[in-house]
Amino acid sequence: MLDTDAQPKPQVAPTAEVTYEVTGTGTAEISYLARSEDGTATVEKGVTLP
Known part of the structure; x- marks a missing residue:
């Protein structure tokens, strides 16, 4: 919202488990x-x- 101090939540990046x-x-x-x-x-x- 433009008239509040609330900050947008960061988006979560997709991840994948990898084993080498x-x-x-x-x-x-x-x-x-x-x-x-x-x-x-x-x-x-x-x-x-x-």
Whole structure:
């Protein structure tokens, strides 16, 4: 409402639980495709794993 001090509640972003099993040492390249994307994958390069 425009004439109140009430703030709008933030929208909750959808999430999905993901589990990766990685063996070896060094860095990894992880790519994923979200259901709402237009067909291009998001790629994370040089990810340091614990």
